[in-house]
Ligand SMILES: Nc1ncnc2c1ncn2[C@@H]1O[C@H](COP(=O)(O)OP(=O)(O)OP(=O)(O)O)[C@@H](O)[C@H]1O
């Protein structure tokens with residue numbers, strides 16, 4: 340699977356939100372899209388899963404223009420966790436099982452064929468004890484994990500996660516990102532995450548795209564992109580970068596605003 | 598293992614569905630047996646099952662087949678239709694306080710009925726036909742006002758529905774103002790009633806509503822996914838705009854068919870889905886059929902009360918449903934404030 344975004348531009352009314360966005364995403368790799376609030380990260384993801392139509396440019400999935408696919412075909416290839424942590428009174432298991440929607444008949448209550456896989460996802464995301472609880476009666480972080488599980492159960496080839504680690508405690512942040520990494524590698528996924536946690540991005544992403552005012556400011560490996568200079572320009576902060584023995588980034592600590 | 602847990606979750610729903618079916622059958626039997634003339638339930642059952650051998654009292658047979666059964670079947674279908682329509686609007690609007698009347702068809706139908714009375718056309722064209730035509734007219738206006746190049750935004754739909762409702766309510770009021778001695782007929786119609794329902798009407802409403810209810814059953818999972826929000830639903834493969842259009846039209850037709858024949862019976866479409874949802878949760882694949890039976894049973898029993906409460910007079914059924922509906926509505930408002938606040942936030 341290969342996702343190609345070619346010269347995509349988008350504007351709300353007359354306000355340009357995305358300009359000249361071009362990049363490729365390969366399978367088994369996590370791409371981190373970073374940038375300040377309002378940089379256009381969510382807008383970019385929405386263009387990829389075709390909730391928004393770019394004003395120009397094309398997005399290809401395995402060489403196919405996504406506009407030629409029907410919603411259901413697209414849903415079999417791309418699954419999404421949106422930035423909002425949706426809260427409806429379904430039970431957790433019901434919510435997760437809805438992930439099978441694009442794969443099964445709407446009258447089928449349970450997709451027996453996928454049950455081992457579903458079991459596996461629930462186990463990995465430690466959701467077993469919540470299955471019978473209602474979605475509006477679990478904590479924000481638990482709900483986040485539930486939506487991620489739902490997206491994984493959709494068995495996509497491209498996984499889009501809009502701030503998957505918001506609401507999560509430090510332990511679950513690490514856990515979720517490890518699980519995302521594991522699924523990405525094991526199931527040959529193209530994964531794109533937006534993140535505000537620089538350390539987490541540096542540690543788990545194979546490639547980083549830094550967005551500034553709707554344009555790609557820098558793109559490359561975490562060590563190439565997440566330099567104090569770039570971070571200073573983008574986020575207007577001074578940072579201290581802690582590096583490991585092989586020059587990999589272990590953590591990025593904000594010191595002060597500039 | 599997961600399947601076991603899921604079976605547990607749906608077992609409760611299936612149990613309740615069975616309960617509503619039993620309740621529905623019981624309410625039909627009781628409804629047929631109770632009235633000005635009391636008919637023993639065993640006799641009712643025999644007659645309904647077509648057993649004409651055992652020297653059944655022919656007066657009973659006439660009362661059952663000619664008078665009570667058509668009326669009770671009508672009550673069942675209207676109750677079921679309004680409840681199903683209620684489930685669907687509440688799902689589409691992601692708001693448990695939406696009623697199938699928000700789209701304005703009931704006001705349109707009311708105006709049509711009032712107009713037919715005023716113009717004295719109802720001797721030539723039956724009131725229901727007039728009401729139905731105006732219900733469809735109001736749907737068209739609501740739809741055209743709300744649609745924005747292929748989309749049907751929820752807020753616009755709701756506002757358009759409110760506007761159309763107000764417009765037709767005002768027009769109806771005007772009709773009533775100039776009605777003179779015909780006012781009684783209009784008021785009677787507006788209160789919703791099942792008086793004088795015959796097989797002919799039952800047949801028409803059955804042809805209109807039963808297929809629509811059947812189609813609605815296929816939209817359960819789609820509605821579930823749509824409740825996760827527009828973007829998420831699209832990402833999961835639902836053509837949100839298309840589904841919304843189909844569901845709005847299904848709701849509109851269900852409401853129009855029923856309201857045209859029995860008047861704007863209140864609160865069934867709002868309260869029944871909500872009550873059922875409190876018991877079995879929001880999964881529309883179960884909610885819709887369970888509400889259909891529960892709504893049918895509710896209206897049959899409401900009709901029973903309307904017939905026997907102040908014998909020999911009849912209270913219009915709309916008054917009964919509202920008398921029971923309003924206190925429950927207030928109770929919900931108080932009790933479920935949190936949920937409601939949430940649901941409207943996420944619109
Ligand atoms: N529906 C909308 N109509 C008009 N402008 C919008 C709309 N949604 C977003 N915008 C604007 O588009 C720009 C990009 O928004 P976007 O949501 O993509 O940012 P983001 O990078 O995801 O930010 P955040 O980190 O806060 O999630 C912002 O300036 C925002 O104000």
Ligand SMILES: [Mg+2]
Pocket residue numbers: 380381382422501
């Ligand atoms: Mg965002």
